[in-house]
Amino acid sequence: xxxxxxxxxxxxxxxxxxxxxxxxxxxxxxxxxxxxxxxxxxxxxxxxxxxxxxxxxxxxxxxxxxxxxxxxxxxxxxxxxxxxxxxxxxxxxxxxxxxxxxxxxxxxxxxxxxxxxxxxxxxxxxxxxxxxxxxxxxxxxxxxxxxxxxxxxxxxxxxxxxxxxxxxxxxxxxxxxxxxxxxxxxxxxxxxxxxxxxxxxxxxxxxxxxxxxxxxxxxxxxxxxxxxxxxxxxxxxxxxxxxxxxxxxxxxxxxxxxxxxxxxxxxxxxxxxxxxxxxxxxxxxxxxxxxxxxxxxxxxxxxxxxxxxxxxxxxxxxxxxxxxxxxxxxxxxxxxxxxxxxxxxxxxxxxxxxxxxxxxxxxxxxxxx
Amino acid sequence: xxxxxxxxxxxxxxxxxxxxxxxxxxxxxxxxxxxxxxxxxxxxxxxxxxxxxxxxxxxxxxxxxxxxxxxxxxxxxxxxxxxxxxxxxxxxxxxxxxxxxxxxxxxxxxxxxxxxxxxxxxxxxxxxxxxxxxxxxxxxxxxxxxxxxxxxxxxxxxxxxxxxxxxxxxxxxxxxxxxxxxxxxxxxxxxxxxxxxxxxxxxxxxxxxxxxxxxxxxxxxxxxxxxxxxxxxxxxxxxxxxxxxxxxxxxxxxxxxxxxxxxxxxxxxxxxxxxxxxxxxxxxxxxx
Numbered sequence: 326x327x328x329x330x331x332x333x334x335x336x337x338x339x340x341x342x343x344x345x346x347x348x349x350x351x352x353x354x355x356x357x358x359x360x361x362x363x364x365x366x367x368x369x370x371x372x373x374x375x376x377x378x379x380x381x382x383x384x385x386x387x388x389x390x391x392x393x394x395x396x397x398x399x400x401x402x403x404x405x406x407x408x409x410x411x412x413x414x415x416x417x418x419x420x421x422x423x424x425x426x427x428x429x430x431x432x433x434x435x436x437x438x439x440x441x442x443x444x445x446x447x448x449x450x451x452x453x454x455x456x457x458x459x460x461x462x463x464x465x466x467x468x469x470x471x472x473x474x475x476x477x478x479x480x481x482x483x484x485x486x487x488x489x490x491x492x493x494x495x496x497x498x499x500x501x502x503x504x505x506x507x508x509x510x511x512x513x514x515x516x517x518x519x520x521x522x523x524x525x526x527x528x529x530x531x532x533x534x535x536x537x538x539x540x541x542x543x544x545x546x547x548x549x550x551x552x553x554x555x556x557x558x559x560x561x562x563x564x565x566x567x568x569x570x571x572x573x574x575x576x577x578x579x580x581x582x583x584x585x586x587x588x589x590x591x592x593x594x595x596x597x598x599x600x601x602x603x604x605x606x607x608x609x610x611x612x613x614x615x616x617x618x619x620x621x622x623x624x625x626x627x628x629x630x631x632x633x634x635x636x637x638x639x640x641x642x643x644x645x646x647x648x649x650x651x652x653x654x655x656x657x658x659x660x661x662x663x664x665x666x667x668x669x670x671x672x673x674x675x676x677x678x679x680x681x682x683x684x685x686x687x688x689x690x691x692x693x694x
Numbered sequence: 695x696x697x698x699x700x701x702x703x704x705x706x707x708x709x710x711x712x713x714x715x716x717x718x719x720x721x722x723x724x725x726x727x728x729x730x731x732x733x734x735x736x737x738x739x740x741x742x743x744x745x746x747x748x749x750x751x752x753x754x755x756x757x758x759x760x761x762x763x764x765x766x767x768x769x770x771x772x773x774x775x776x777x778x779x780x781x782x783x784x785x786x787x788x789x790x791x792x793x794x795x796x797x798x799x800x801x802x803x804x805x806x807x808x809x810x811x812x813x814x815x816x817x818x819x820x821x822x823x824x825x826x827x828x829x830x831x832x833x834x835x836x837x838x839x840x841x842x843x844x845x846x847x848x849x850x851x852x853x854x855x856x857x858x859x860x861x862x863x864x865x866x867x868x869x870x871x872x873x874x875x876x877x878x879x880x881x882x883x884x885x886x887x888x889x890x891x892x893x894x895x896x897x898x899x900x901x902x903x904x905x906x907x908x909x910x911x912x913x914x915x916x917x918x919x920x921x922x923x924x925x926x927x928x929x930x931x932x933x934x935x936x937x938x939x940x941x942x943x944x945x946x947x948x949x950x951x952x953x954x955x956x957x958x959x960x961x962x963x964x965x966x967x968x969x970x971x972x973x974x975x976x977x978x979x980x981x982x
Contacts, residue, residue: 431796433906433943436803436877451948465800466808506797534942535795537770561940565932576874576940577848577903580929585970587932596933598940600850628854630819630833660853661833681854682972 326531327374331414332543333527336505337512340497343523347416356397357390359415366418367393371400373408374547376449376528381405386418419523424514425481426450426458427494429502438463438502440473440495442481447514469499490522505542506535551614558610560599567592569692570620570652572611574632575600578681582626585682591689594620603632608640613648622653624688626681629660636662638669645673653691657684696823696868697843697888697895698786698812701726703761703827706754706784708733708775710747711740715766718790718831719745722764725828730758733775751782762786764820764829772816773798780811788829789815789873796942799877806879813879817941818871819849830871832856840865842978843889845882846901847872847908848941851929854971855901862975867895872908874941882912890920897923897982899974900965904930905944905951913959923981926960927968928953 328336334344346363349372350356360367371383378384383405385396393415400410426446432439440461445453459480463469474495478488494515502510511528531542548556555562561576565583569591573579576598583593595618599611615623627637637658644650657678658666670677678684705722709715710732720743723729731746731754738749748754751763763779765772765788772791779787780802787806794802794816806813814821820830825839836853838860846852849871856869870885872878882900889895902909909928916924931953933939935946946952957967966977 431800431877433876434908434911436800438800465797465804503797506795508796532796534769534793535797538795561938563934563937563939565934573850575848575850576944577846577851577901577929578854580848580903580933580939580944581851581854581927581971583932584929588969593932596937596939600940628850628857630850630853631831659857680972682970 326533326536326545327547328529328531328543328545329372329374329412330370330527331372331412332545333529334524336501336529337524337527340501342494342497343521344527345416345419345523345525347414350397350413350415351401351411353394353397353401356413356415357394360390360393363415363417367415368418369393369396369400370414370416371405371410372412372414373405373410374545375406375408378405383410419516419525420518421516422519423517425517426453426513427498427515428509428511428513429498429507430509432462435462438465438499440477442477444481450513463499468503469496471496486520487517487522494522505529506532506539508532551617554610554614555597558607559603560597560607560611562614563596564618565593565595567594568621569688570594570615570618570623571626572597572599572615572623573626574598574603574628578626578628582624582681582685585685586624586689589686589689591685591692594618600632605636605640608637609643612640612644616644616648616650620652622655622688622691623650624684625654625656626684627658627660629662632661634658634660634662634666635669638666641675642669642673655684655688655691657681695892695894696826697885697892698868698870699762699821699823699827699829701826702728704728704730704759705762705764705829706731706733706751706760707764707766708751708779709766710734710742710745711737712766716742718766721834722828725834727827727829730754730760751778751784755782760784762788762829764788764790766790769793769795773802776802777805780806780809785811787811787813787879788818788820789813790818790820790831791815792817792874794875796876799875803877803879814871815873815875815878817875818873818878819852821868821870822866823868824866832869836860837869838865840867841894841896842866843892843895843898844869844901845872845885845889845898846870847874847903847943848901848929851971852901855899855927855974858972858975859899859978864975864978867892874943876906876943882908883915886912886915886920886924890922895922897925897978899978900924900926902926902928902956903941903944904928904933904939904946904953904956905941907951909956910959913963913965916965917963924965925968925974925977925981926965927971927974928956
């Protein structure tokens with residue numbers, strides 16, 4: 326779950342990290358109020374779950390109260406990087422002597438938390454050459470100790486008070502990273518402002534699997550309606566561009582099914598993993614979601630292990646009887662309780678295929694008809 | 695021979711009295727796996743089909759040597775259970791549970807490395823040495839003994855490919871599931887190393903998917919260290935960047951972990967890569 330910048334900054338601030346003074350506004354009037362209260366030059370930042378806001382016109386540096394009002398009115402309701410802006414962060418403009426980059430993430434290869442730091446921040450980190458990037462792995466069983474922080478500061482070449490600030494900041498950020506179950510904590514830019522370090526931005530992504538132990542965090546909904554319905558039913562769903570709706574059981578076989586469709590020049594409309602112990606009710610919901618996608622054909626590919634073929638067949642029949650299925654269904658059904666499942670399909674006018682590639686080829690033939 | 699487990703491997707099941715745990719423990723027993731106990735706090739002393747249930751791993755250890763632990767523990771409690779097994783000195787931990795928090799997964803893997811234990815998973819279907827022992831959840835009737843080693847990140851896709859192999863009378867020495875999470879224990883390289891040394895294995899099928907760099911590391915290892923032929927299938931060719939495809943680990947991030955990159959690396963290492971799962975048996979016949 327991605328957090329908005331202002332939420333990230335609230336967390337940082339709670340842990341004592343220096344952030345610019347500011348507040349969230351949802352109207353130009355509120356923005357003006359905050360700017361007057363701050364009583365200093367301000368920056369207005371659109372709150373969307375995307376980077377590159379500056380390039381998209383989502384950040385402004387007004388030089389007067391009138392401009393604050395005008396710029397807020399311009400940005401609110403506008404579309405920045407594909408997102409409609411409904412909130413602004415209005416905060417004091419800080420003195421910028423240098424922009425650094427600092428992030429904590431997880432490196433899958435080593436299975437360890439990884440610190441990424443650079444003196445060349447403020448730009449997209451992809452554009453920073455590897456030579457300018459310090460990478461430092463943390464042993465999760467030990468944590469980030471002050472000697473780790475000293476080494477990172479030394480590698481960056483920081484001196485004096487800024488080095489000291491960095492050493493304590495790193496330890497606090499690591500604590501936040503672990504305590505809040507973040508999978509990414511990125512501060513870009515981390516601003517050298519006089520003698521101190523200030524987090525001028527905050528990008529925090531919380532591990533979805535750990536949300537159950539963080540009732541204190543705000544909830545940010547990023548999912549589309551269909552994704553949300555799928556998630557609530559224990560399904561994994563991703564919308565794609567094509568016209569063949571797909572359901573399979575298991576992440577790998579679902580990907581394999583999409584690939585097989587493309588191999589035969591078909592275009593999948595979605596990824597839908599109705600795997601594991603989805604059961605009858607989940608499968609019914611999965612088929613209903615597929616029906617809503619206006620596809621030309623539905624392809625169901627089941628190699629039943631835990632999934633029972635009769636459950637899938639019964640789910641299909643249930644949907645057919647309840648709301649009707651206006652598009653052709655191509656189904657491949659093998660595995661646990663296969664005979665029972667096939668009998669149910671046959672009795673209800675569905676034909677099943679024995680192999681995945683035959684079924685995929687048939688679905689493509691129908692879609693391209 | 696087979697790798698990692700055989701008919702002598704003594705196994706405990708953690709979470710043995712839950713629905714999934716009980717069902718699969720009995721399936722494993724039916725397969726011939728040596729189940730020496732189940733763990734279920736508060737249920738110590740009871741029996742499930744003659745399998746003794748213990749409150750703790752150490753209690754089970756007082757009664758029997760244990761070579762492997764299989765976890766069916768709900769995600770919020772899986773870290774504690776895995777630590778318990780690792781701390782008790784068990785050297786092979788198979789974590790079936792999915793949706794374990796990333797931080798917990800990281801800690802489990804780090805602790806296992808410190809204690810010299812091997813981990814399959816989290817989010818693995820388990821491991822099968824055909825005709826000898828099964829630890830995990832694949833259906834019992836899919837596997838026949840033979841010379842093909844299989845190593846995979848995904849469960850049902852593995853069933854699909856093993857099903858194709860079995861239909862073509864190509865039996866399997868051992869089938870290993872690494873797990874679908876972002877951070878997992880054993881890697882392709884760890885398992886390839888074992889297959890290379892295993893006298894029962896003549897060729898290997900590697901079932902990979904987009905995300906991470908495990909397949910690229912495997913390619914590098916194959917190129918420099920392997921004499922046995924490897925056939926691969928990689929899932930996720932059609933996946934858009936930035937979207938998790940069901941598995942936490944199956945995502946193309948910042949241009950890394952793409953299908954093309956993995957296939958290219960494997961092909962450069964001399965691996966035949968199948969376009970579709972059903973092509974795998976044919977490619978295996980060519981290299982045997």
